[in-house]
Amino acid sequence: MDSGSDQELAEALAAGDVDALARLFDRYGQLAYSVSARILGDPGRAEDVVQEAFLKIWHSAGRFDARRGSLRTWVITVVRNRSIDQLRGRGARERQEREIPPDAEAKGGGSDPWREVAASFERDAILQALASLPPEQRQAVELAYFGGYSHREIAEMVRVPLSTVKGRMRLALEKLHSYLQGRGLMHGG
Amino acid sequence: MAADHDRMEEAVAAYALDACDDDDERERVRAHVAGCPGCRALLERLAPAVEALPLAADEVRPPDLLRARILAAAAAQRQAPAGRDEPAPRIVPLPVRGGRPVAGRGRRRAVAAGAAAVAACALVALAGWNVALQRQLDAAPARFDMAGTGTLAGASGTVHGVARAGGSCR
Numbered sequence: 483m484d485s486g487s488d489q490e491l492a493e494a495l496a497a498g499d500v501d502a503l504a505r506l507f508d509r510y511g512q513l514a515y516s517v518s519a520r521i522l523g524d525p526g527r528a529e530d531v532v533q534e535a536f537l538k539i540w541h542s543a544g545r546f547d548a549r550r551g552s553l554r555t556w557v558i559t560v561v562r563n564r565s566i567d568q569l570r571g572r573g574a575r576e577r578q579e580r581e582i583p584p585d586a587e588a589k590g591g592g593s594d595p596w597r598e599v600a601a602s603f604e605r606d607a608i609l610q611a612l613a614s615l616p617p618e619q620r621q622a623v624e625l626a627y628f629g630g631y632s633h634r635e636i637a638e639m640v641r642v643p644l645s646t647v648k649g650r651m652r653l654a655l656e657k658l659h660s661y662l663q664g665r666g667l668m669h670g671g
Numbered sequence: 672m673a674a675d676h677d678r679m680e681e682a683v684a685a686y687a688l689d690a691c692d693d694d695d696e697r698e699r700v701r702a703h704v705a706g707c708p709g710c711r712a713l714l715e716r717l718a719p720a721v722e723a724l725p726l727a728a729d730e731v732r733p734p735d736l737l738r739a740r741i742l743a744a745a746a747a748q749r750q751a752p753a754g755r756d757e758p759a760p761r762i763v764p765l766p767v768r769g770g771r772p773v774a775g776r777g778r779r780r781a782v783a784a785g786a787a788a789v790a791a792c793a794l795v796a797l798a799g800w801n802v803a804l805q806r807q808l809d810a811a812p813a814r815f816d817m818a819g820t821g822t823l824a825g826a827s828g829t830v831h832g833v834a835r836a837g838g839s840c841r
Contacts, residue, residue, distance in 0.1 A: 500746050507738050513725055515737070520728035529734060533741050540745045558725045563689075608726045626690035627724045633685040634692050651684035658720035667723075 495543030566630030
């Protein structure tokens with residue numbers, strides 16, 4: 483599914499095509515639900531979050547631009563942010579600021595690196611990549627991504643200097659990148 | 672300057688993970704990356720790894736009804752025009768009495784006031800039209816000087832008054 487497909491799907495969503503929303507859910511619904519369930523540890527709450535997230539995208543689809551990021555990234559970002567807001571008791575204000583369609587240029591990418599790779603291959607690869615990290619680096623990444631903690635909060639939790647946490651995050655992501663690139667799952671860089 | 676850069680560079684990974692301390696830090700890093708090729712290249716390396724992290728969550732199949740609920744809710748809501756978000760309209764149920772929805776006292780007063788306003792406007796408009804018509808009727812009579820042509824060449828005359836029953840021509 484290339485950016486043309488994403489843009490077409492987003493345009494269909496913006497035009498009020500419910501079948502397009504069904505296709506979006508069929509593509510990313512399980513991944514979204516899995517992420518939310520992982521963050522919240524509660525399948526019931528994950529259902530509510532995923533429903534809210536997809537309806538948010540349904541209403542905002544007119545703002546999507548495939549040149550700036552993928553639909554998958556947008557869906558997962560919205561789901562993750564709402565899940566963490568639920569988990570951490572954050573309010574709607576923060577959620578609104580972070581749920582505009584992602585600006586891939588701001589985040590360093592202009593395309594979805596996963597678009598040509600089978601999902602199961604991707605999953606095995608990322609699991610192996612994470613398993614290959616030193617425990618403290620894996621912990622820093624997982625606390626940040628699935629726990630929604632800031633680097634300062636992580637430093638306090640694990641009782642190490644802030645600069646140490648920052649370094650662990652960078653090393654972990656660099657290693658993940660190298661591992662996945664070595665497996666042919668990531669473009670250039 | 673170099674110290675600022677080092678601080679920002681250190682924070683790029685947290686930025687990629689959405690783990691900055693607050694919005695201020697997030698914005699500072701974003702602004703720095705936009706103007707620093709080295710940090711931008713770093714972010715371009717790190718961001719795709721973050722995008723892969725969702726796959727680390729255990730696969731959990733969503734309940735069958737979740738898809739149906741989402742689609743039903745979307746079909747029931749009015750789609751906002753492209754490029755704009757509009758909240759779904761809120762439907763406030765009317766109180767029910769004797770099995771029928773009943774407008775509250777406040778609602779009846781509002782309806783009556785609205786009808787009275789419409790009626791008043793109509794009266795004003797009609798009165799104004801009446802005045803205009805009367806002015807036309809009371810205007811100084813028209814006068815038309817006529818000169819004959821053809822077989823009536825050399826003849827002349829004057830017509831006074833608005834043509835109405837009983838008007839004259841001399």
